[in-house]
Amino acid sequence: xxxxxxxxxxxxxxxxxxxxxxxxxxxxxxxxxxxxxxxxxxxxxxxxxxxxxxxxxxxxxxxxxxxxxxxxxxxxxxxxxxxxxxxxxxxxxxxxxxxxxxxxxxxxxxxxxxxxxxxxxxxxxxxxxxxxxxxxxxxxxxxxxxxxxxxxxxxxxxxxxxxxxxxxxxxxxxxxxxxxxxxxxxxxxxxxxxxxxxxxxxxxxxxxxxxxxxxxxxxxxxxxxxxxxxxxxxxxxxxxxxxxxxxxxxxxxxxxxxxxxxxxxxxxxxxxxxxxxxxxxxxxxxxxxxxxxxxxxxxxxxxxxxxxxxxxxxxxxxxxxxxxxxxxxxxxxxxxxxxxxxxxxxxxxxxxxxxxxxxxxxxxxxxxxxxxxxxxxxxxxxxxxxxxxxxxxxxxxxxxxxxxxxxxxxxxxxxxxxxxxxxxxxxxxxxxxxxxxxxxxxxxxxxxxxxxxxxxxxxxxxxxxxxxxxxxxxxxxxxxxxxxxxxxxxxx
Amino acid sequence: xxxxxxxxxxxxxxxxxxxxxxxxxxxxxxxxxxxxxxxxxxxxxxxxxxxxxxxxxxxxxxxxxxxxxxxxxxxxxxxxxxxxxxxxxxxxxxxxxxxxxxxxxxxxxxxxxxxxxxxxxxxxxxxxxxxxxxxxxxxxxxxxxxxxxxxxxxxxxxxxxxxxxxxxxxxxxxxxxxxxxxxxxxxxxxxxxxxxxxxxxxxxxxxxxxxxxxxxxxxxxxxxxxxxxxxxxxxxxxxxxxxxxxxxxxxxxxxxxxxxxxxxxxxxxxxxxxxxxxxxxxxxxxxxxxxxxxxxxxxxxxxxxxxxxxxxxxxxxxxxxxxxxxxxxxxxxxxxxxxxxxxxxxxxxxxxxxxxxxxxxxxxxxxxxxxxxxxxxxxxxxxxxxxxxxxxxxxxxxxxxxxxxxxxxxxxxxxxxxxxxxxxxxxxxxxxxxxxxxxxxxxxxxxxxxxxxxxxxxxxxxxxxxxxxxxxxxxxx
Numbered sequence: 001x002x003x004x005x006x007x008x009x010x011x012x013x014x015x016x017x018x019x020x021x022x023x024x025x026x027x028x029x030x031x032x033x034x035x036x037x038x039x040x041x042x043x044x045x046x047x048x049x050x051x052x053x054x055x056x057x058x059x060x061x062x063x064x065x066x067x068x069x070x071x072x073x074x075x076x077x078x079x080x081x082x083x084x085x086x087x088x089x090x091x092x093x094x095x096x097x098x099x100x101x102x103x104x105x106x107x108x109x110x111x112x113x114x115x116x117x118x119x120x121x122x123x124x125x126x127x128x129x130x131x132x133x134x135x136x137x138x139x140x141x142x143x144x145x146x147x148x149x150x151x152x153x154x155x156x157x158x159x160x161x162x163x164x165x166x167x168x169x170x171x172x173x174x175x176x177x178x179x180x181x182x183x184x185x186x187x188x189x190x191x192x193x194x195x196x197x198x199x200x201x202x203x204x205x206x207x208x209x210x211x212x213x214x215x216x217x218x219x220x221x222x223x224x225x226x227x228x229x230x231x232x233x234x235x236x237x238x239x240x241x242x243x244x245x246x247x248x249x250x251x252x253x254x255x256x257x258x259x260x261x262x263x264x265x266x267x268x269x270x271x272x273x274x275x276x277x278x279x280x281x282x283x284x285x286x287x288x289x290x291x292x293x294x295x296x297x298x299x300x301x302x303x304x305x306x307x308x309x310x311x312x313x314x315x316x317x318x319x320x321x322x323x324x325x326x327x328x329x330x331x332x333x334x335x336x337x338x339x340x341x342x343x344x345x346x347x348x349x350x351x352x353x354x355x356x357x358x359x360x361x362x363x364x365x366x367x368x369x370x371x372x373x374x375x376x377x378x379x380x381x382x383x384x385x386x387x388x389x390x391x392x393x394x395x396x397x398x399x400x401x402x403x404x405x406x407x408x409x410x411x412x413x414x415x416x417x418x419x420x421x422x423x424x425x426x427x428x429x430x431x432x433x434x435x436x437x438x439x440x441x442x443x444x445x446x447x448x449x450x451x452x453x454x455x456x457x458x459x460x461x462x463x464x465x466x467x468x469x470x471x472x473x474x475x476x477x478x479x480x481x482x483x484x485x486x487x488x489x490x491x492x
Numbered sequence: 493x494x495x496x497x498x499x500x501x502x503x504x505x506x507x508x509x510x511x512x513x514x515x516x517x518x519x520x521x522x523x524x525x526x527x528x529x530x531x532x533x534x535x536x537x538x539x540x541x542x543x544x545x546x547x548x549x550x551x552x553x554x555x556x557x558x559x560x561x562x563x564x565x566x567x568x569x570x571x572x573x574x575x576x577x578x579x580x581x582x583x584x585x586x587x588x589x590x591x592x593x594x595x596x597x598x599x600x601x602x603x604x605x606x607x608x609x610x611x612x613x614x615x616x617x618x619x620x621x622x623x624x625x626x627x628x629x630x631x632x633x634x635x636x637x638x639x640x641x642x643x644x645x646x647x648x649x650x651x652x653x654x655x656x657x658x659x660x661x662x663x664x665x666x667x668x669x670x671x672x673x674x675x676x677x678x679x680x681x682x683x684x685x686x687x688x689x690x691x692x693x694x695x696x697x698x699x700x701x702x703x704x705x706x707x708x709x710x711x712x713x714x715x716x717x718x719x720x721x722x723x724x725x726x727x728x729x730x731x732x733x734x735x736x737x738x739x740x741x742x743x744x745x746x747x748x749x750x751x752x753x754x755x756x757x758x759x760x761x762x763x764x765x766x767x768x769x770x771x772x773x774x775x776x777x778x779x780x781x782x783x784x785x786x787x788x789x790x791x792x793x794x795x796x797x798x799x800x801x802x803x804x805x806x807x808x809x810x811x812x813x814x815x816x817x818x819x820x821x822x823x824x825x826x827x828x829x830x831x832x833x834x835x836x837x838x839x840x841x842x843x844x845x846x847x848x849x850x851x852x853x854x855x856x857x858x859x860x861x862x863x864x865x866x867x868x869x870x871x872x873x874x875x876x877x878x879x880x881x882x883x884x885x886x887x888x889x890x891x892x893x894x895x896x897x898x899x900x901x902x903x904x905x906x907x908x909x910x911x912x913x914x915x916x917x918x919x920x921x922x923x924x925x926x927x928x929x930x931x932x933x934x935x936x937x938x939x940x941x942x943x944x945x946x947x948x949x950x951x952x953x954x955x956x957x958x959x960x961x962x963x964x965x966x967x968x969x
Contacts, residue, residue: 071957072886111852133882137873144872147912151920159920163912170908174901177882181889181897 004064005045005052006078009088010124012041013095017117025110032103035113039096039120046092053085055475058482060130060195068134073191077131082479083261083331084127086472087254090338091127094250095120097454098243101346104353105153105241112153115145116243123251127258132180132192135263136173139219139255143169146244146252154239161232161239168222168232176219176259179212183267198266198486206270213271216264223256226316227285230309237305242349245301249308250342254334257315261331261483265319269487272322279320280407286313287417295424300351300358303428304344307384310417311337311392317407317414318399322489326402327480332472333395336383336465340392343380343458347373350451351432354444360428365437370446374433376455383462385425386418391465391472405492498553501560504539504568505605511535512601519594529583529934532597536576536604543568556676559614563751566816566963567611567743570823574736575604577827577938582728584935586838587637596636600732603629607736611743616665616675616701619744620658623708626740627654630733634725646717646724653707653717661704667697681752695759701748702760708741711801712771715794719782722790727837730786731830734793735823742800742819750807757807764805765896771798772903779910785833786843788910789826792869795907796822799884802896806887809964814883816960821876821949825868828942831935832862839929845914850923858931859918861943866911868946871904876950 016038020031054061060079068076080088098116105112118141125138143166151162184190186208187200201209222229237245265272290310297303311333318330350373351366352358367374383390386397396418404411447455465472484491499506515531522528544560553560578600582588588596603626610622631654635647665675671689672680683689707714722730749760775795782788800822803815833843835858840847851859868875881904888897949956 069954069957071954071961137878140873140878144867148919151916159916163909163916166912167905167908171902171905174905175898178885178889178894178897178901181886184886185890 005049006062006064006080006128009042009045009049009092010078010121010128012045013038013117013120013124016041017114017121020110020114020117023110028109031109031113035102035117036096036099038117039092039099042120042124043092043096046089049080049085050089050475053080053475055082056478058082058478063130068131073189074133075131075193076134077193078128079130080128082476083483084258085475086331086335087127087251087258087338088124090254090335091120091123091251093457094247094338094342095123097342097346097457098246098250100450101243101246101349101454102241103450104349105243108152112149115148119145119149119247123247123255126255130194132183132194132197132263134192135194136177136180139176140170140173142252142255146248149244150236150240153241153244156239157235158239161235165232165236168229171218172222172229173219175215179215179219182208182212182215194263194267201267201269201486204268204270206274209268209271210274213264213268213275216259216268217275220256220259220264223259224253224312224315225256225309226282226312227289227309230286230290233309234302234305237308237345238299238301242345242352245345245349246342249305249345250338253308253312254338257312257319257330257334260319261327265487266483272487276320276322277407279316280403280410283313283316283318283320284410284414284417286310286316287414288313288420291417291420291424295420295427298360300360300428300432301345301348302358303360303424304341304348307344307421307424308337308341310421311341311384313414313417314396314399317403317411321399321403321406322484322487323402323406323492324481324484324490325398325492326406327484327489328473328476329395329398329400329402331476331480332465332469333399335472336391336395336462339458339461340380340383343376343455343462344384346451346454346458347377347380350447355441360431363432363438363441364435365433366441366444367433368437369441369444372452373447376447376459377433378429379459379462381425381429383466385422389463389466391462391469394466394469402492406490501544501553501558503542503544504572505608507539507542508535508601508605508608511538512598512605515594515601516598519598523591523593525588525593526583526934528593528597529579532579532601533576533583535601536572536579539604540569540572540576543572556678557615557618558609558612560612562963563747564612564743566960567739568608570739570819571604571607571611571736574732574739574823574827575600575607577831577941578728578732578736580934580938581731581827581831581834584838584932584938585726585728585834588726588728592636596633599629599633603633603732603736607740610740613744614677614747616668616677616680616748619748620662620665623704623740623744624658626737627658627708630729630737633729634721634733636726636729637724640724642720642724643726644724646721650717650721653714657704657707657714660700664697664700664704667700668694671697677748677752681755684753684755691756691759694753695756698749698753698756698760699763702745702763705741705745705748706767708737709745709797709801710738710794711767711797712774712794715771715775718794719787719790722793723784723787723843727786727830727834727843730789731827731834734789734830735826738793738797739819739823742797742804742815745804746812746815749804750812754807761805761807764801765893768798768801768805768896769899771795771801772900773798776903776906776910780906782910783845784843785845785848785914788845788914789829789833792907792910793826795903796826796869798903799881799900802888802893802900803884805896806891806893808887808891810883810890811887812964813957813960814880814887816963817883817953817956818880820956820960821868821880821946824942824945824949825865825875825877828939828946829862829865829869831939831942832858832865835931835935835939836862838931840925845917847924848914848917849921851918853923854928858939861939863915863918864943864946866914868950870908870911872908874950876946879950879953
């Protein structure tokens with residue numbers, strides 16, 4: 001492993017972005033080509049990473065380490081294990097597909113693709129960084145391009161949504177910064193190394209761990225988002241342009257969940273046990289509350305946004321269980337949700353581009369006019385509501401299965417969320433595809449080839465993981481078992 | 493040491509003085525502002541080349557009035573850097589061109605001399621004289637547009653507040669002389685360590701000096717002059733007073749409070765902490781509602797001073813390191829931001845934030861640079877401002893000033909709102925007018941230098957940290 005594969009994955013998009021800065025504004029096609037090539041390089045390398053990845057080894061692989069700021073022991077330290085490998089693949093895949101999906105952007109393309117690629121680097125870096133300082137820097141780098149992408153190319157209330165997203169996430173993450181510093185000064189010798197810090201977890205008092213856990217929680221919970229920090233999400237998701245909504249739902253939400261897996265739970269394991277019950281409780285609120293609010297929506301995009309809140313509840317519930325099964329479910333749910341909801345936002349975008357409205361009550365009978373679209377929408381909706389045989393079912397089932405022995409009542413209530421989810425997705429399908437055809441949409445065209453290209457890979461993934469879950473689970477199982485052992489959870 | 497020998501240690505000051513007088517005389521014969529500016533720049537460059545090396549044994553110069561330790565050298569470099577960039581910015585500032593260029597550059601060089609003297613003074617009297625020299629020059633510079641009401645108003649307010657607070661400071665110095673029998677800081681700190689004076693009385697006197705320094709640094713409750721002076725002054729002068737006197741004020745603050753009066757730490761730390769909290773919060777909250785960019789930057793600079801003060805409150809070596817690094821970063825990003833403001837005001841002729849609408853279309857480079865500087869001020873990684881805040885918060889957490897760190901963190905979130913507001917106008921709104929004048933080369937050079945600086949010290953702070961580490965070598969609590 002002599003060549004730095006992770007550095008390639010993380011910085012290929014940024015290199016493309018810097019390249020774009022020197023391309024004249026008018027050569028739009030060249031800009032698009034560079035952006036697509038840059039994300040394609042990252043995707044290629046991440047597929048290579050999947051192939052070369054040794055999934056029976058729970059330790060960090062492909063580690064790259066170089067001194068950055070020696071006087072305070074900060075390192076450029078990247079690595080990948082079973083927890084991050086799937087998320088890296090998901091991120092590169094969605095970055096590539098959403099880049100193709102971005103061809104519909106008609107204004108200020110040069111700035112758009114530069115910011116888009118910067119965003120991509122930030123997200124990939126977050127999933128690979130093993131130094132807390134580096135992690136924080138890359139985590140924060142995501143905010144600025146995201147602000148611009150929503151604020152310039154978004155919907156009517158874009159300015160409000162963008163600044164709300166920015167302030168919310170920043171407010172959460174500055175507390176995370178204080179938590180990082182607290183960890184740094186409590187370790188001896190002082191270190192930002194995530195792997196080193198996990199060795200200290202026994203040495204710290206519960207009180208200290210709880211305070212630092214809360215500091216990190218504020219940073220991660222805003223991103224997930226956990227109730228009651230979720231209010232930025234519907235605004236940001238609804239106002240963002242389609243490709244950005246895809247990345248928001250598909251990748252950004254996972255950064256918070258990943259933070260729990262990588263930092264909060266392994267490093268502060270006593271506090272993790274202490275907070276298991278509140279976690280489960282918040283997870284249930286997310287599931288049920290998110291589903292109920294989604295059901296009440298008439299805006300298609302807002303409904304999908306709230307369904308994200310509901311689905312991320314399963315991640316929280318699986319984490320709270322502190323069991324191998326629950327953790328596997330939670331991690332797989334993050335990846336599956338990224339694929340499914342990413343696809344859902346593409347589908348919302350397809351419809352909106354044609355109809356220029358997202359009001360569910362204005363549609364009807366589109367199944368006749370757009371048969372291919374109708375088929376795809378049904379597959380993604382059924383996957384999202386957890387139909388067995390599709391990927392969403394596997395991860396939700398594993399989460400619930402892991403959580404049931406630990407929290408019987410809470411898990412039982414959470415299952416109700418699944419029923420509501422089925423309700424609003426089917427109601428949505430009924431309102432869009434079935435019923436009497438609305439005369440207004442007589443001239444509507446079916447999905448085109450470019451849009452199909454962005455959706456087919458995601459659908460294939462949904463079916464593969466749904467039919468043969470081990471194809472995805474094999475990457476993460478060893479790492480999850482090692483993690484649970486370290487935390488002291490249940491080997492169930 | 494022979495007095496004549498010591499003169500080689502003030503060679504930079506001498507060079508600046510000679511050039512300043514030369515410019516004043518030469519301006520009688522020419523009206524060419526750019527040539528005079530180039531002369532001033534040459535003076536600053538020459539002076540920087542002649543900076544003496546720091547010696548391990550910092551013997552007193554001029555009867556122990558001045559010292560040449562590594563700490564003063566750090567601030568001398570910063571001061572000359574500021575002076576050089578301000579000359580560049582002024583050369584590109586259209587509103588300043590004309591008949592008074594000679595006087596203007598003369599005053600700037602005199603201000604540079606005052607800064608060099610203030611940061612190397614080791615005697616309360618010398619500190620007072622140097623600070624007063626700097627203040628008087630600043631008052632005149634702020635009121636440089638004689639016929640502009642805002643400029644005159646700002647200068648008058650600046651002068652009245654300055655006169656009052658330096659008066660209080662002088663009163664404190666005279667009482668300290670009564671108590672210690674000297675104004676020499678070295679002797680004072682020896683007396684303190686020996687415990688020969690009443691600690692309570694000494695710490696009350698210290699507060700009087702703190703008042704004078706709070707004025708220089710623009711700290712609450714001596715910040716009232718800041719917005720008016722910033723708004724009224726010629727923009728190049730605003731850039732100068734937002735960094736120059738502030739850096740000098742902090743240099744003196746560190747020298748007096750953390751070096752010489754450290755035995756009284758417990759007596760002033762709480763008060764400094766309150767000042768820091770109020771400075772950050774008041775600066776940030778009032779900045780939100782500003783519509784004039786210079787005024788907003790005024791309140792922003794108040795808030796920034798509050799963050800810097802956290803490092804002083806902490807009072808440890810890492811706190812010091814944070815303060816020095818923050819000042820370095822602050823100088824770069826604030827000067828850069830004001831450089832962009834000058835660029836814009838040259839063609840828009842307005843400082844209203846609304847008039848920044850659509851700057852991305854009219855002048856993409858300026859819009860990009862200003863965004864970088866504002867994001868750096870807001871503390872977004874990987875820019876210099878982030879690493880500065882990181883060091884300050886780290887020092888606070890290390891010494892268990894958790895509350896202070898939390899207040900600082902919350903404040904940096906509030907601050908994002910008004911910095912991003914400017915960016916919002918630049919990138920999200922459509923321009924009102926199309927034209928944008930060609931900008932002058934010196935100003936572009938100044939902005940480019942600061943832009944590179946903000947990126948480099950943010951991404952590769954290691955070299956600067958080791959420089960700072962050697963500059964604070966005297967510090968041993």
